[in-house]
Amino acid sequence: GEDVEQSLFLSVREGDSSVINCTYTDSSSTYLYWYKQEPGAGLQLLTYIFSNMDMKQDQRLTVLLNKKDKHLSLRIADTQTGDSAIYFCAETTGGFKTIFGAGTRLFVKA
Amino acid sequence: ETGVTQSPTHLIKTRGQQVTLRCSSQSGHNTVSWYQQALGQGPQFIFQYYREEENGRGNFPPRFSGLQFPNYSSELDVNALELDDSALYLCASSSSFGTDTQYFGPGTRLTVL
Numbered sequence: 001g002e003d004v005e006q007s008l009f010l011s012v013r014e015g016d017s018s019v020i021n022c023t024y025t026d027s028s029s030t031y032l033y034w035y036k037q038e039p040g041a042g043l044q045l046l047t048y049i050f051s052n053m054d055m056k057q058d059q060r061l062t063v064l065l066n067k068k069d070k071h072l073s074l075r076i077a078d079t080q081t082g083d084s085a086i087y088f089c090a091e092t093t094g095g096f097k098t099i100f101g102a103g104t105r106l107f108v109k110a
Numbered sequence: 111e112t113g114v115t116q117s118p119t120h121l122i123k124t125r126g127q128q129v130t131l132r133c134s135s136q137s138g139h140n141t142v143s144w145y146q147q148a149l150g151q152g153p154q155f156i157f158q159y160y161r162e163e164e165n166g167r168g169n170f171p172p173r174f175s176g177l178q179f180p181n182y183s184s185e186l187d188v189n190a191l192e193l194d195d196s197a198l199y200l201c202a203s204s205s206s207f208g209t210d211t212q213y214f215g216p217g218t219r220l221t222v223l
Contacts, residue, residue, distance in 0.1 A: 004152075035214075042114075042200055043153070043214040088152050096166035098143070098212065100152030 004101035006089050011107040018076040020104045022089030025070060029091040032065060034074045037086045037103070046074070046087075076106075084108045114203050114215035122221045123191050131186045131218045133201030140205065141165070142184040143212060144176060147198040159184055188220075196222045 003025045012018045024032070030051050035043040049056045049063045049072075056063045062075040076083055086103040093099060115134045123129050135142050141160045145153035155168035159178035173189040182203070188195055198219050202212035 031211075033211075042216040043202075045211060045213065048211060090152075096143075096158045096160075097155045097168065099155070100145075102150075102152045 004089055004091060004099050006087075006101040006104045008102065009105050009107070011109065012079050014079060014081055014108055014110050016079055018074075018079045018083070018106055018108075020074045020076075020087050020089075020106065022072040022074075022101055023070055024072065024089070024091050024099075026091060026093045026099070027067075027070065029093050031092040032063075032072050033088075033090040033092070033098070034061075034063065035088040035090060035100075037088065039085075043088065079106075079108050081108045081110055114201060114213055116199075116201050116215040116218050118218060119216070120219045120221075122223065124223050125191055125193060127191050127222075128187065128189045129191060129220060131188075131199050131201075131220070132183070133186070133203075133215060134183045135201075135203030136213050138205060139203035139213075140182050141203060142178055142182065143202045143204075144184070144186045145200040145202065146170075146195075147200055147217070148194075149197070153200055156186070191222045193222050196220060 006022045033048040034046045047058050060077045064073045086105050088103045089101040117132045143158040144156040147153040156170050157167040158165045162178045175187045178184045198217040200217045201215045204212045
């Protein structure tokens with residue numbers, strides 16, 4: 001079946017890099033996404049990667065995709081206190097459905 | 111360019127009642143998807159509408175239904191509310207179904223007492 005799993009918590013110091021990991025089960029995934037959700041807010045699309053890519057970089061964000069292991073990661077360079085939020089990994093599969101993980105709560109310590 | 115908007119922002123209902131939630135899609139988008147996000151969980155796909163037709167559905171019972179209008183705005187209707195329906199309901203729009211990137215609204219927080 002379709003499933004996306006993430007670790008629940010990550011704590012880093014301000015200025016360090018954060019790496020949030022995700023695994024998924026559906027090998028027919030076409031797009032994989034990272035969303036950010038701040039308290040009381042909707043989801044903000046951070047970045048996405050096509051399933052035929054290995055890496056994508058967008059300013060402080062680097063996405064790595066290992067399709068063989070069905071593993072996706074998001075690296076945030078120079079993490080700031082404003083990056084504290086919940087980060088969701090998601091995959092689009094079946095043409096219309098997007099499957100989300102449970103989210104990783106990132107705590108950034110000043 | 112106007113983003114995705116949802117109304118109301120908060121709603122309190124009692125068990126057994128019915129509720130209608132509304133979503134206006136981003137300008138130029140013809141596809142709307144609805145998600146339920148329970149506290150501490152990721153969003154769960156409810157269904158998607160493309161050009162006024164239901165295009166796909168997740169594992170939700172028939173008391174969850176919807177509509178899409180000619181201007182591509184959408185409604186989510188939930189009948190016979192249960193306590194477990196308490197959640198944040200998110201609407202997302204995209205310019206086509208399938209793999210196109212979805213943009214989310216701020217959500218409607220529904221509390222069922």
